[in-house]
Amino acid sequence: MPLCDVCGREFNTEVALGQHKKDKHGDSQASPAPAQEAKAQSAGSGKRRTLRRRNDHRVAISIVAIGLVGGIGLYFVIAPALQNNFTFPCNSTEGTFMHVHPYLRIQVGGQNLTIPAGVGIKTGCFEPLHTHATDGIIHIESPLLRNYTLGDFFTIWRETYGSFSFNGTSHPIEFNQTDIFGLRNDSTHRVVLLVDGVESTKGAGLNLDTLDYLAGPIWEGGSAPYPYGTGHTVVIEYLGS
Ligand SMILES: [Zn+2]
Ligand SMILES: [Zn+2]
Structure with a gap:
């Protein structure tokens, strides 16, 4: 509590004391x-x-x-x-809602190339298109029904392994109507896509969903008989003349 040093009165605040000093004791700068x-x-x-x-x-x-x-x-x-960085979201387990097994063979100059196992598979991650073995079977195992193309498989293959070596040379993993593994159409070579033995012009856009090696339309769920029967085949050839 501030006290007035002149009259000893008690005030609640310094402001009140200053006012009091000014009023009662004429202290102009007292405050x-x-x-x-x-x-x-x-x-x-x-x-x-x-x-x-x-x-x-x-x-x-x-x-x-x-x-x-x-x-x-x-x-x-x-x-x-x-x-x-896979193109499609990873599935932590293999999607089996859609389950199709196209067969792919790739030949360069008459030589069969081995498509590696483990395409589209990394720890805890299954792409909807992948390979389990080197048998040329592409497993389309997807939690949803949608179109998957031959181009999608090459994209996932590239995303898995980066490049593909054969005959001692590293090749880019790419495919279209005029290019397989960087080997291109020229005056003496051409890329040929065969579906069930018949030449197709669909290239990378070829829809794989209806091309089960097991034969028949899209097959969903359950356990597939293995090894498979002799259904549809997809063959890519690089032919020299
Ligand atoms: Zn699988
Ligand atoms: Zn499968």
Whole structure:
């Protein structure tokens, strides 16, 4: 409680004391109190501001922490779908809603090339088109029905292995009507696509869904008899003249 140093009266505030001194004792400059109070106040609010700033930091750090944890969590949630940069979302187990087994053979200059096992398969990730063995069977195992093309298989193959070596040379994994593994149509060579032994002009756009080696239309679910029967065949040849 501020006291008047002249009359000893008690006041609730410095402002009231200053006013009293001015009024009762004619002390014109007797009241630095409001200024002091203001200073005190501003000092106080300064402290509060510091506190608030500190709290702001804490909030900011918390937001960053939550963001980090959330981000990491989100990463793990969506990572399976994005991992390995595959074209199609990864399936953690093999989709069997749609299950078709086209057979693909690739010949260059009359030589059969072995399509590798494990195309479209990485740890915890199955692409809807993949190979399990080197038997030329493409497994279309998908949780949803949609069209998958021969071009999709080459894309997934490229995304899995990057390049394909045969006869001591590394080749790009690509296919279209005029190019197989970088071997192109020229005056003495051409790329030929055969579906059930008949030349097709569909190239990479060839829809594989109805070309089960087992024969017949799209086959869904259940356990396939294996080895398969003799249904549809897809053959890519690079012919020299
Ligand atoms: Zn499979
Ligand atoms: Zn299969």
